[in-house]
Amino acid sequence: xxxxxxxxxxxxxxxxxxxxxxxxxxxxxxxxxxxxxxxxxxxxxxxxxxxxxxxxxxxxxxxxxxxxxxxxxxxxxxxxxxxxxxxxxxxxxxxxxxxxxxxxxxxx
Amino acid sequence: xxxxxxxxxxxxxxxxxxxxxxxxxxxxxxxxxxxxxxxxxxxxxxxxxxxxxxxxxxxxxxxxxxxxxxxxxxxxxxxxxxxxxxxxxxxxxxxxxxxxxxxxxxxx
Numbered sequence: 001x002x003x004x005x006x007x008x009x010x011x012x013x014x015x016x017x018x019x020x021x022x023x024x025x026x027x028x029x030x031x032x033x034x035x036x037x038x039x040x041x042x043x044x045x046x047x048x049x050x051x052x053x054x055x056x057x058x059x060x061x062x063x064x065x066x067x068x069x070x071x072x073x074x075x076x077x078x079x080x081x082x083x084x085x086x087x088x089x090x091x092x093x094x095x096x097x098x099x100x101x102x103x104x105x106x107x108x
Numbered sequence: 109x110x111x112x113x114x115x116x117x118x119x120x121x122x123x124x125x126x127x128x129x130x131x132x133x134x135x136x137x138x139x140x141x142x143x144x145x146x147x148x149x150x151x152x153x154x155x156x157x158x159x160x161x162x163x164x165x166x167x168x169x170x171x172x173x174x175x176x177x178x179x180x181x182x183x184x185x186x187x188x189x190x191x192x193x194x195x196x197x198x199x200x201x202x203x204x205x206x207x208x209x210x211x212x213x214x215x216x
Contacts, residue, residue, distance in 0.1 A: 002214060002216065004216050034145070034147045034155065035145030035146075035147050035155075035157075036145065037142070037143030037144065037145060037157070037159045038143075039142045039143050039159060041161075047142065047143075047159050047161075047163070047164070049143075049145070049157045049159050049164055049166075051145045051147060051155050051157050053149075053155075055155070055168055055177075056155070056157055056166055056168075058157075058163075058164055058166075058181075060163055060164075060183060062185055065185065069163075069181075069183070069216065071181075073166075073177075073179075075168060075177070077170055077173065102216055104214065104216070106110060106212065106214075108110065108112050108177065108210055108212070
């Protein structure tokens with residue numbers, strides 16, 4: 001699932017809030033984190049990528065535009081994770097109090 | 109750019125080769141690495157995500173299927189990076205001696 005979100009600049013400049021939402025969602029959905037990168041750009045947004053055994057989740061924020069790109073990729077090789085992708089995506093939209101500018105569900 | 113690649117199992121089980129190709133390509137294209145995760149699954153494939161100031165690159169490999177998903181996302185907010193996306197994608201395909209099973213270029 002590839003999305004563009006719109007949210008408050010304060011939220012889009014707060015990687016700690018994002019980390020809390022990601023970690024809660026990973027726990028609720030029973031996913032397994034194997035590594036992560038959180039990187040804040042001084043006076044601007046942040047980038048976060050969380051690697052899961054099931055693939056990865058990423059967000060890049062631009063508070064100055066009120067926008068973020070947010071992607072959830074879960075592998076379907078071993079089981080169908082499509083429902084978890086949607087639940088992860090929606091949990092983060094809710095947690096960030098964001099609105100969805102665009103959303104594309106991609107299978108391959 | 110979202111891709112599915114086919115390559116030799118030995119290549120798909122070798123994160124060091126992938127790291128070398130990623131790092132070379134980042135340098136050649138003048139991109140900036142801000143963090144990375146490389147995680148090998150014992151007796152299986154690996155996951156690698158490299159965060160760039162311009163977004164991120166990810167690969168997840170399944171040597172047992174001879175397949176990998178490989179994505180290059182570069183932001184176009186500050187400049188058009190479409191050409192660098194294609195060059196990055198092609199450099200990795202060449203480096204891994206892979207064939208492209210599918211390839212989708214997505215703009216948002």
